Amino acid sequence: MAAAPDHKPTFAALSLSERLDKAMPVLLVPLLVVLGFLAIGTPSSWMTLTVSGLAMGMMIFIMASGLTLVFGLMDVINFGHGAFVSVGAFVGVSVLIALGDWTGTASLLLNMSAVFLAVVAAMMVTGIMGWGFERIIVKPVYGAHLKQILVTVGGLIVVEQLIHVVWGPDEIFITRPETLKGAITFAGAAMEKYRLLAVAIGLVLFIAMRMVLRRTKIGLIVRAGVENGPMVEALGYRLRMVFIGVFVAGSALAGLGGVMWGLYQEVITAGMGEKMMVLVFIVAIIGGLGSVEGAFIGALLVGLMQNYVAFLEPKLALVSNIALMTAILMWRPQGMLPVVKAK
Amino acid sequence: MIVNLLSGDKPRSAVLTALLVLILICLAGAPFIFDGVRPLDTAARICIFILLVASYDLLLGYGGIVSFAHTMFFGLGAYGVALASTHMGRGFDALLVGSLSGALAAIVLALLIGLFSLRVRAIFFAMITLAVASAVAVLVSQFSGLTGGEDGLTYKIPRVLTSANRMGEFLGTRISGKILNYYLVFTCALILFLLLLRIVNSPFGRVLQAIRENDFRAEAIGYRVVWYRTMATCLSAATAALAGSLFAIWLRYVGPDTTLSFEIMLDILLMVVIGGMGTMYGAVIGATLFILAQTYLQNLMGGASEATAGLPLIPDLLDPDRWLMWLGILFILSVYFFPTGIVGRLREGRSA
Numbered sequence: 001m002a003a004a005p006d007h008k009p010t011f012a013a014l015s016l017s018e019r020l021d022k023a024m025p026v027l028l029v030p031l032l033v034v035l036g037f038l039a040i041g042t043p044s045s046w047m048t049l050t051v052s053g054l055a056m057g058m059m060i061f062i063m064a065s066g067l068t069l070v071f072g073l074m075d076v077i078n079f080g081h082g083a084f085v086s087v088g089a090f091v092g093v094s095v096l097i098a099l100g101d102w103t104g105t106a107s108l109l110l111n112m113s114a115v116f117l118a119v120v121a122a123m124m125v126t127g128i129m130g131w132g133f134e135r136i137i138v139k140p141v142y143g144a145h146l147k148q149i150l151v152t153v154g155g156l157i158v159v160e161q162l163i164h165v166v167w168g169p170d171e172i173f174i175t176r177p178e179t180l181k182g183a184i185t186f187a188g189a190a191m192e193k194y195r196l197l198a199v200a201i202g203l204v205l206f207i208a209m210r211m212v213l214r215r216t217k218i219g220l221i222v223r224a225g226v227e228n229g230p231m232v233e234a235l236g237y238r239l240r241m242v243f244i245g246v247f248v249a250g251s252a253l254a255g256l257g258g259v260m261w262g263l264y265q266e267v268i269t270a271g272m273g274e275k276m277m278v279l280v281f282i283v284a285i286i287g288g289l290g291s292v293e294g295a296f297i298g299a300l301l302v303g304l305m306q307n308y309v310a311f312l313e314p315k316l317a318l319v320s321n322i323a324l325m326t327a328i329l330m331w332r333p334q335g336m337l338p339v340v341k342a343k
Numbered sequence: 344m345i346v347n348l349l350s351g352d353k354p355r356s357a358v359l360t361a362l363l364v365l366i367l368i369c370l371a372g373a374p375f376i377f378d379g380v381r382p383l384d385t386a387a388r389i390c391i392f393i394l395l396v397a398s399y400d401l402l403l404g405y406g407g408i409v410s411f412a413h414t415m416f417f418g419l420g421a422y423g424v425a426l427a428s429t430h431m432g433r434g435f436d437a438l439l440v441g442s443l444s445g446a447l448a449a450i451v452l453a454l455l456i457g458l459f460s461l462r463v464r465a466i467f468f469a470m471i472t473l474a475v476a477s478a479v480a481v482l483v484s485q486f487s488g489l490t491g492g493e494d495g496l497t498y499k500i501p502r503v504l505t506s507a508n509r510m511g512e513f514l515g516t517r518i519s520g521k522i523l524n525y526y527l528v529f530t531c532a533l534i535l536f537l538l539l540l541r542i543v544n545s546p547f548g549r550v551l552q553a554i555r556e557n558d559f560r561a562e563a564i565g566y567r568v569v570w571y572r573t574m575a576t577c578l579s580a581a582t583a584a585l586a587g588s589l590f591a592i593w594l595r596y597v598g599p600d601t602t603l604s605f606e607i608m609l610d611i612l613l614m615v616v617i618g619g620m621g622t623m624y625g626a627v628i629g630a631t632l633f634i635l636a637q638t639y640l641q642n643l644m645g646g647a648s649e650a651t652a653g654l655p656l657i658p659d660l661l662d663p664d665r666w667l668m669w670l671g672i673l674f675i676l677s678v679y680f681f682p683t684g685i686v687g688r689l690r691e692g693r694s695a
Binding site: 077079137140141145146147149150151153154155157158161162164165169274275277278281282284285315318319321322325326329330333 | 403407409459460462466467469470471473474475477478481482485486605609612616664665667668670671672674675678679682
């Protein structure tokens with residue numbers, strides 16, 4: 001009997017280009033920032049633009065994260081996601097207006113508690129609404145993409161019209177709380193305080209979300225469910241319940257995004273969610289549907305790109321995002337960090 | 344002969360046949376049956392929207408592809424005519440050049456979007472068309488030097504087609520160029536509609552339906568799914584652009600709100616679903632009902648709102664501006680309970 005052949009597995013070190021290819025999605029953000037610097041030239045305006053780009057990116061990420069997770073987990077694409085953004089903004093702004101005494105004074109504590117209450121109210125309402133939306137609108141059409149798209153668009157229309165019924169047909173203007181007005185000047189660059197706050201909230205949320213997804217049991221189940229749903233169910237977990245939880249959380253996040261976006265723009269309309277959906281979809285697609293990290297990178301890219309281009313050539317701002325999406329889809333047709341499905 | 348014209352796709356229901364014949368007669372004789380400007384305008388809108396909705400049905404009902412860029416193609420056709428008429432002066436050559444270049448632009452754009460997104464997953468298509476369509480709408484309103492921005496463009500069409508051209512009286516109705524214009528719209532819409540009917544009943548249409556039902560199997564049998572889907576997108580885009588050209592010829596005005604807005608896209612979706620997906624007659628019924636409701640039902644809702652003025656909340660819900668909400672609810676219910684729409688119901692009723 002011949003001896004078994006020698007088996008010496010060798011692990012060739014990854015070549016530089018392979019490593020670069022793997023790290024590329026993460027490197028794209030700093031790359032874009034550097035390119036922006038080269039294109040803009042003046043450091044102070046570049047810094048202002050970068051901060052507002054990051055702030056915008058964070059807000060889009062907050063709105064997009066729920067959408068992309070819901071898709072990854074249950075293959076449900078929710079075109080009505082924008083409705084939560086609008087409702088969140090209207091609820092939040094109503095609370096802020098009702099607490100006008102708190103937001104009018106220059107006390108940081110009172111201002112922050114008003115914003116906090118507004119955010120909590122908005123997230124509660126949109127969370128409950130998300131639960132209802134899932135029950136009434138999404139549940140009957142599982143597994144049928146065509147019907148899902150149609151029905152969720154119908155839901156979007158109805159919710160938008162209901163906003164008109166409750167809050168009236170006009171747009172609502174809102175001023176930011178006193179302590180969030182104005183800007184900080186740093187090295188000659190003016191950075192609005194509110195944008196810095198938005199960047200901070202976005203970063204905290206992203207890290208928290210990553211911790212939940214990577215370090216907790218529920219996160220493990222969600223990630224496993226995205227990768228291979230039937231297997232998780234076979235192990236005895238009720239993926240339906242997990243899914244409803246994720247849907248509600250995603251809706252609440254969309255509501256939070258709505259409040260933040262409303263304060264950023266200082267005006268809210270019933271159609272704002274619908275408009276945001278365009279950016280949210282672009283972000284979800286270039287990030288890779290189902291991938292939270294991808295959505296984060298995508299959102300930062302979109303936010304930065306939009307602000308840089310709006311400065312350089314205002315008319316091309318939205319088109320630049322389409323160009324970005326096209327370029328990334330040519331490079332990676334499934335998005336930057338595609339979710340690997342075990343099938 | 345008639346069966347041939349309909350490409351062998353008979354209505355297959357007595358009620359449906361009666362409805363279709365009624366609609367055809369009303370549209371064909373609109374200038375003589377109804378008095379005044381408003382009914383004629385409504386009839387022209389119905390003709391154009393039947394064509395537009397039918398072209399969308401080719402994509403949604405037969406191909407199973409959801410697109411949100413249909414108004415973009417519609418707008419391309421409309422702006423094609425508008426720009427050509429502005430820069431070439433009034434004349435039929437401008438209308439022709441405008442329509443053809445609009446349709447060509449629509450085909451090229453549809454091809455690009457299709458090749459990009461349909462290659463990966465059909466669901467990408469819905470999202471990417473939404474993004475591209477909104478980008479185009481923004482571009483149109485920003486490049487106001489070329490497109491007139493939010494105000495849109497007004498331009499002149501050949502004098503023969505305007506109400507300034509009087510041609511005597513017939514059956515008690517004054518024949519003016521406006522009526523000639525109406526028949527231009529009506530005839531073009533009818534011909535293109537019959538052409539669409541021909542397409543969906545051809546082997547190409549059958550393959551599309553097969554792909555809608557099971558794309559994996561269709562690919563396995565040997566049909567190139569991406570190619571078929573892209574072709575369907577291009578065909579539907581070109582027809583939508585031509586419908587847009589007709590709209591521009593009829594209105595003598597184009598603007599972002601009337602041709603490119605997302606609201607019109609929603610209207611088209613509602614018309615297709617309520618009329619019935621996957622059959623061209625659904626487009627006829629859906630568009631006719633919807634436009635009639637849009638024109639006349641809102642008055643009714645206004646009345647109901649005033650009648651209930653004393654009650655809380657109800658007048659707000661019945662406000663004429665809120666009619667889209669009721670349509671939205673109707674839309675959701677019809678996707679759940681009557682996915683085949685009115686036409687599907689009528690046909691079922693017969694076979695049962």
